[in-house]
Amino acid sequence: MGGPTGGRWIQEWDPENETFWKEKGERIANRNLLFSVISEHIGFSIWTLWSVMVLFMGPEYGIDPAGKFFLIAVATLVGALIRIPYTFAVARFGGRNWTIFSAVLLLLPTGAAYAVMEPGTSYTTFLLVAALTGVGGGNFASSMTNINAFFPLHRKGWALGLNAGGGNIGVPVVQLVGLAVIGTAGAAHPRIVLGIYVPLIVVAAVCAALFMDNLAPVKNDTGAAKEAVREGHTWIMAFLYIGTFGSFIGYSFAFGLVLQTQFGRTPLQAASLTFIGPLLGSLIRPVGGSLADRYGGARITLGTFAAMAAATGVVVYASLIESLTVFLVGFIALFVLSGLGNGSTYKMIPAIFKAKAYASGLIGEEADAYGRRLSGASMGLIGAIGAVGGLGINLAFRQSFQTGGTGTAAFVAFLLFYGACMAVTWAVYLRKPLARPTEVPAQRQLSYSEV
Known part of the structure; x- marks a missing residue:
């Protein structure tokens, strides 16, 4: 894939320098953001491809609802696990290089599905091809x-929100294509x-090759990664992200199949409804981040989980x-609430590690640097584990339909899980701390209730 001495490598990159940023940094960063969104958008579409393909699989395919839920569960699992190596690939190979490679790789699951998508194909073959679509799930981690790395601290929230939202919209778009x-x-x-x-896919890869750049200063911080794994907050936030992003991606995969199986909708009727939820959930994600900025991520997250529990109660009643x-x-x-929660939970992560830095006695730029380092290292792991929540949702639906013929039991389980997420959010991030650090009295310190 080339090295830092060849190709489109930028050797010096200092977005925090206002002069550099205004003169050329902003233009370069925005250009890379645009083509990153395009590639990630298509990656999400391919990852969730089987949420559409199962709508085409009528009785002639000989696959029952439980089998279809397992197909989409396999795609969800692979997409979640592959996020971890994708997180480190950017620093190893370069952002432009990896975007080209990861885009071209999408041709493999798409071409394989084209080859096998017909009655008479074995279920094992469908499973293998569905697993291949998981590579699209990794694009989010490498893209983020x-x-x-391209944007200064005061613009990261906007850039990451746009990147994530533009990618997530790939889910309803592929479902709209299926509907058409x-x-x-x-x-x-x-x-x-x-x-x-x-x-x-070919257009996305060519655009990445023509218009994106690699940043030579970006390096993998293995020390930070190891520290993030040992940090309890990484695992707590991963648990909460299961409740938000895991719900979003799990429901995105399952929505059409639930409508067909539980309510007897035809493929056309199901497809005409499935895109609405993922579209609204994607569009509202930046709002969750903005509300978290204003009122505190933990408060918005707690409220979101309470509302998700209430909405799940409505679904059980229905x-x-x-x-x-x-x-x-x-x-x-x-869907809307999970989108809000995606924004608020992601905004909590840097604030938590900044609060931890203050609590340990760090101040100023030293505290900011610690927060950036640990939050950056933890985000890949949190994103991967959160996506595994989608696997849990699809397996729960599979079991629920297999044993009871409806999704009711699965929704009851989800309601209980959202209750657990509420309890964890309150207990860890909103309950008044028992003791406040006093090592740095002159420095205003963040408590976890402000994250």
């Missing part, structure tokens, strides 16, 4: 790591969806009375 194909050509032509994405309208209200509310 790359864009984080089912509505025009019919449910017997899934290959049209795949044929649409192949040239888009399942019991078999009301599609009430079910849609509750389920789409879950």
